Amino acid sequence: MKGKLEPSERQKLIEEGKNLKEGLMTLEEDLIKLRDELQLEAQCIPNMTHPDVPIGGECSSKLRNMVGSRREFDFPIKDHLQIGKELDLFDFDAAAEVSGSKFYYLKNEAVLLEMALVNWTLTEVMKRGFTPLTTPEIVRSSVVEKCGFQPRGENTQVYSIEDSDQCLIGTAEIPVGGIHMDSILSETSLPLKYVAFSHCFRTEAGAAGTATRGLYRVHQFSKVEMFILCRSEDSDMYHEELIKIEEDLFSSLGLHYKTLDMATGDLGAPAYRKIDVEAWMPGLERYGEISSASNCTDYQSRRLGIRYRPSESPLTNSKKGKASLATTKFVHTLNATACAVPRMLVCLLENFQQEDGSVIIPNPLRPFMGGIELISPKSR
């Protein structure tokens, strides 16, 4: 239309232009809607899976390692609830009145034991180069979603705060994952290794039955969590490192446990591979999960927007400045439980109970609780 035109030609072009403009607007609107729908659908697609992961349901999980053996008792043993009652270590009844079921108070030596477990675990993991953190326990729900959880789904595990877009965390993985949201890290800063202590809150909606007695399944608990951000090529290696740390910790405490490569049916959407440790709980007469270590590869980082810039860009000699931006990659994230206090309390109380009703404290924990070696029945 910039050129010289006959009036009638011009008129035709103006009409054409107008039609094109309207058509374009409609198409662009459709494109936006389509993109949105595509995004929502595609975000449902779970992470890919490590080739060695067994395919199937929970029973298909593969045994990787077993340490120790079930202790032989020559006296009738008790479960942790009974031990705790007799040693005045918890109160579930008062908590049921004050808060509801699956809440509890810890009392007396159990408080010292929780402190000792947390302190000792933090100290041990720090020795391996992890940066200690405490985290917010209230976070924006968008961060929860970006980590791969569903705050507002049916049977959600997540507590929401009234009149707000905030939720309570179910694990420190969430606030730690959020630290580097929407950032580009330098490759030299990787790996970033954090060990975070927090309280965790879970609704446990949909969980019922005897496997939920006492401390085994509760709404609130203390946990020490490990979290690693690393280069894509290193995540398998760091996964092994995290599993090794867990096994060292549990072996130090003298627990008998098995390490399992969880089958595909048991992986959460973010996990490329998930290794659980189940420890023997003689009072419950079963193995119970005490930790879980997941390699989430780039599932979370694509949502949280965490990238890194490799140090040697293949285009360093290129004259185009834009090239270095194109070479950012998504970090890989991993998370692993170093210590979930209630489950550990179940293990310690049930495994180290004595005939007289007392409980032996494992050596590594003693310095962290004023040297106490034994929790004994007292006349209170």
Add this chain to the structure above:
Amino acid sequence: MALQCRLSGTTIQSLKMATIPISSSSSRLIFRPLPQSLKLSLFSRHSPPRTPPITLLIRALSAPAVAAAPATEISDNKVVKPQWRAAIDFKWIRDNKEAVAINIKNRNSNANLELVLELYDKMLNLQKEVERFRGERNTVANKMKGKLEPSERQKLIEEGKNLKEGLMTLEEDLIKLRDELQLEAQCIPNMTHPDVPIGGECSSKLRNMVGSRREFDFPIKDHLQIGKELDLFDFDAAAEVSGSKFYYLKNEAVLLEMALVNWTLTEVMKRGFTPLTTPEIVRSSVVEKCGFQPRGENTQVYSIEDSDQCLIGTAEIPVGGIHMDSILSETSLPLKYVAFSHCFRTEAGAAGTATRGLYRVHQFSKVEMFILCRSEDSDMYHEELIKIEEDLFSSLGLHYKTLDMATGDLGAPAYRKIDVEAWMPGLERYGEISSASNCTDYQSRRLGIRYRPSESPLTNSKKGKASLATTKFVHTLNATACAVPRMLVCLLENFQQEDGSVIIPNPLRPFMGGIELISPKSR
């Protein structure tokens, strides 16, 4: 640490209460129609313009128990029923009304004493009326047992029916009256210790001062700057993840928090306190019974969606709840607890420079002391708690002043409140690091915690019931042993060195692996 828990009274623009006629007594009832005014107008009210006190639940609704806070009109016959009842001693209030009135004024409380007294009188009269009706109904019933003429019988039947209906109405009115009286009376704040200064915050009285401001021979930094340079906290990342006034602690600050909590628990346990960790999610009724308002405007309390649960702002709440609705033996008292928990506060309404950094945050760790004792012992235990606090803070080498807080600064539950303010050189001010309150029987009357004195004066009485009559309400006290963020501010700002490092006070070192110094490192 005390929250500002002012229970606001309600000025109800109620319609004039109809006077309940007091019938001239006669041994035989001559039936007359009930005054119309009794039935409906007694309890119509326009809801107050501001937030109603405590929880006003409309019981009839089947919706989840969300407290109705907004100023909606409560129509005739819809009863606003309290979800729970404090055991208020109305007679005592009436007999001491001058003292109660002065107290309400001194505390700037909105409680409406006149209304309470009026309702109480009305209730007593209505009770008498109800009893009278009952008596007359029994009389009629007895008469009907004898031999009667059919016409007499018919009259009696009618009389009985009228009495029954009248009685039902009176009893409904009595219930509503009781509910309203209860809600109004629950707004009345606790009485005040005679030594407490009267007035606003500036009238608070200095009880003790320990140490003195450190002289610095180099330019000092506030805790935010110290923390930044030593890589001890991250407020920025937390603002993205959670919002303002949230933070991550990092590196030595994590160890310092652990050490503070561990050391404090250990020290307080040595003094005979039972250590506890507590639920941090509690039913909102428990929050109210402790004297807080979960659903008031500017509430400090976070609520959980689709539930009657809240997050605790202090371990005082779940610890107070342990012995709810119980009768303890006198020999079990005192019960002394030291509880560690995380605390959550909305800090709605708090703004300004006094809220920078760690000074005012939404989430923090706290070690709290809580005592339940006999009524005659609470003043003594209050002194004990204050002494423990002062010992702890002196051990850490802090400079602080202990204040007897004035009436205008007491929350509704507190009979007396002693605050400790420590010198924070970076903020250039004294900042509250602890608060110790004697709540006497305010909380226990709401939580329903009684004790049975060991020697009942009626032990020789043959009546079994007598021992029940002698239960008394415990007194409760609470005091901050360690509020971690405020302590971090104190430690970082007071013990900073010229080279940017921070010295760890001796008592804490064994609890953090022997570390003596937090030094700048190339990270």
